[in-house]
Amino acid sequence: MTRSTSTATEPELGPGPAMILAIGLALFALAGATYALSKLELGHWSVVVALAIAVLKAALVVLFFMELASHSGGAKTAVITAGLLLGLLITLTLTDVLLRFAPTVPPGFTPPTDPALPATLSRGPGDDEPVQAPSHAEQGPVLTP
């Protein structure tokens, strides 16, 4: 049985200084773009644009500075799995905010309202008493400094 031994081969050199500086300039430009775009009136798209640029910057760092592309499949699996699980966690959480059954909303929260839904919700067939969605007036005393 022979074992492979580590030798200094060309691919192990990784990105050269010129390429690293070029990626650095791209990162600076993207950071500047993030700042400049925040000054524009993009409405709700501003956070989408800012996060899209952030994802691009993170991809440059992970692929070229952390050299994920040249690492093992196990490493790629670990990173991709963690990213997907985090995305799933955030997606499910935001889905809960958008679709939560009104009477279960904790006091003080004002979830996005859907005009198609009635303000008063019935607990189901057989319940005569309707359940009122909590309002700010029912939240008890308001703290003051």
Next chain:
Amino acid sequence: MRVEPAHAEHLAEHFGDREAQDTAARLGMWVFLATELLLFGGLFTSYAFYRSIYGESFVRAATQEMEVGIGTVNTFLLLGTSVLVALAVSFVRREHPVVAGLCLFLAIALGVAFLALKLLEYSHHAAHGALPGRWYRVWSDADRGAEIFILLYFLMTGLHAIHMTVGTCILTVLGFQCLGGKYSLAWHTPLEVGAMYWHFVDVVWIFLYPLFYLLSRR
């Protein structure tokens, strides 16, 4: 048949060869960073949850409390450190360990400048009463989510600053080792995985910057 691997002095007994050991070291660091991602991910999820509910309050709190100038300068400082750390790895592979060490110490200087600016910013928040929890002093009934914004801001940037402090210590050790000629193209795995940790800290800030500093307009 026993084969003596190259650079056996850096080879642990339970690894067959250097390649297997280096691959395991990189994989171990990636798995560690994946757990770090999920640690920060919980806080990013909290941020997404509360911002979806208190969107207007978050924007007002960010407009009033965040110092966009400091946040932007810190962003460029941290990106600069990542470039320098990547350059350090590149120079070691090209057999310039002293230049690599100098790159690391310059990166450390920029990292310390980042932390100093962060502390200055925290002191401004404290002077204004924008502190988390029971120390919050800028309450407005119309902005119920502002305190949560401040709480998340201190939690996330504070956790990030702790990681930066640890990373700075790691870079300091690696910097001295580079200057001492410990690393070369043939063996520099500790430098490589240490650099990965620093880049991860940079990636976290890449997301913190727009989420906390650039909410002045929606």
